[in-house]
Amino acid sequence: xxxxxxxxxxxxxxxxxxxxxxxxxxxxxxxxxxxxxxxxxxxxxxxxxxxxxxxxxxxxxxxxxxxxxxxxxxxxxxxxxxxxxxxxxxxxxxxxxxxxxxxxxxxxxxxxxxxxxxxxxxxxxxxxxxxxxxxxxxxxxxxxxxxxxxxxxxxxxxxxxxxxxxxxxxxxxxxxxxxxxxxxxxxxxxxxxxxxxxxxxxxxxxxxxxxxxxxxxxxxxxxx
DNA sequence: GCATTAACAGCCG
DNA sequence: CGGCTGTTAATGC
Numbered sequence: 001x002x003x004x005x006x007x008x009x010x011x012x013x014x015x016x017x018x019x020x021x022x023x024x025x026x027x028x029x030x031x032x033x034x035x036x037x038x039x040x041x042x043x044x045x046x047x048x049x050x051x052x053x054x055x056x057x058x059x060x061x062x063x064x065x066x067x068x069x070x071x072x073x074x075x076x077x078x079x080x081x082x083x084x085x086x087x088x089x090x091x092x093x094x095x096x097x098x099x100x101x102x103x104x105x106x107x108x109x110x111x112x113x114x115x116x117x118x119x120x121x122x123x124x125x126x127x128x129x130x131x132x133x134x135x136x137x138x139x140x141x142x143x144x145x146x147x148x149x150x151x152x153x154x155x156x157x158x159x160x161x162x163x164x165x166x167x168x169x170x171x172x173x174x175x176x177x178x179x180x181x182x183x184x185x186x187x188x189x190x191x192x193x194x195x196x197x198x199x200x201x202x203x204x205x206x207x208x209x210x211x212x213x214x215x216x217x218x219x220x221x222x223x224x
Numbered sequence: 225g226c227a228t229t230a231a232c233a234g235c236c237g
Numbered sequence: 238c239g240g241c242t243g244t245t246a247a248t249g250c
Contacts, residue, residue: 149227176241187228192243208236209241228249235242 001027002105010054010105012078012167016121024118028111033103040096040104047092049106052080056102057175059183060094071183074099074156076173078166083126086112099179132164149186150194151223156184157204158220161213174210198222 007014007026014025031054034040041047043062051058058075072094075081085092086109098104115122136159147155157180160166160173181191195211198204203219205212213219 177243178241188242189229189244190227193227196243206242226250228247230247231245233242233244236240237238 002029002031011052011080013080013122013125016125017115017119018121021115021119021122024111024114025107028108028114029105031103031105033101034098036098036100036102038098040098041092043092043095045092047082047096048086048109049082050080050086050109050112051082051096052105052107053077054103054105056104057099057179058102058104059097059099059179061097061182062094070185074160074175074179074183076160076166076169078168080129083112083130087116099175128164132162136162136165147223149184149190150197152184153180153186153191153194154198154203154219154222156180157211157213158216158222161216161219171213171216172207172210173213176209 002010004022004026007022007029010031011025014022017025029052034056040051040058053075055077058079059071060073060075060081061071063070082092084090116126140155157173160175161169161171163169177191177195178188180195181188184191186194195204195206198219199206201218203213203215203222205214
């Protein structure tokens, strides 16, 4: 259980809830820290809670036939995920791994469903989030085949700076170039070259262990 | 040609 | 030292 103040700090969606709803939400959440490389859950697990990223970086991934890591999505602080699995009462479809030391908020299934049944604001948030993701995945499908490596890197970065999915993110992201490469399906060396190209075009700045975004629209539309 | 893997040196905590 | 970064060389589609 976390305090009301803490909930409002780590969950942007909670700001639109009524007092009673906030009470239900906060009493159903615990926080937990995971060290780098730890699995939060494996593909096929019945992992119950709805998950929020308080701090750090999480990846949804699986292992392909030839043994390579394939990442489907990266989740940073401010993002909440797992509602699809909960609503469909399914097993997890992907491995959830933390890319570095990460603090997560875990909401019990009971609290999630209470909010789902009683809170208009919570449902509005869920629809908005699912809609945003759908739009992103359609864009990924539409342009994914024609974009070169640099374009795909740009798009993946833009995803991580989506204000609907990751509110309050600012313009800085702590992520290694290797992680970005895994996220995009590009080798570390090519990722490095693409980042330099994007830096030369003033779309971002490279820092050690991270990047600073200078032009989010430019990244989101890169290569179109 | 473009991207990949392998290898290595430099840098930083 | 160990992890991350920037480069180059050899190889593959």
